[in-house]
Amino acid sequence: MGMSARTVFRWLVWFSTGSYEGLKDNPKSGRPRKITEEMAQWLYNAVTMGNPKQFQFDFCLWSLKTMQVLLKQQFGVSVHVSTIRRLLHSMGLTPQRPIHKFTNKTRRKSNGIWRCFQA
Secondary structure (H helix, E strand, O other), rough: OOOHHHHHHHHHHHHHHHHHHHHOOOOOOOOOOOOOOOHHHHHHHHHOOOOOHHOOOOOOOHHHHHHHHHHHHHHHOOOHHHHHHHHHOOOOOOEEEOOOOOOOOOOOOOOOOOOHHHH
């Protein structure tokens, strides 16, 4: 199983003293999350089923900054864009560069806006 005998014996002692309840994790210390599960699910649905224009933004591609502003507007929660990036990654969303098709032969660089798609 990839665990040491000492760990298994420790679990056996906990189980013998408290049955199944003895094996449950104790509450963890530390700062509580700012984004709840409900907020995360709402953001996931907003990103995967819509675009920023539905929320009165002037553009149609999602960016981390846009999601940051949207969380502030909808829930009053201020988080750093790296927090949003980690949250999206944990939900299976990855940033994608938009594909631009131009009719002329000159190449233009993307403006750095990212769109999230399901992986």
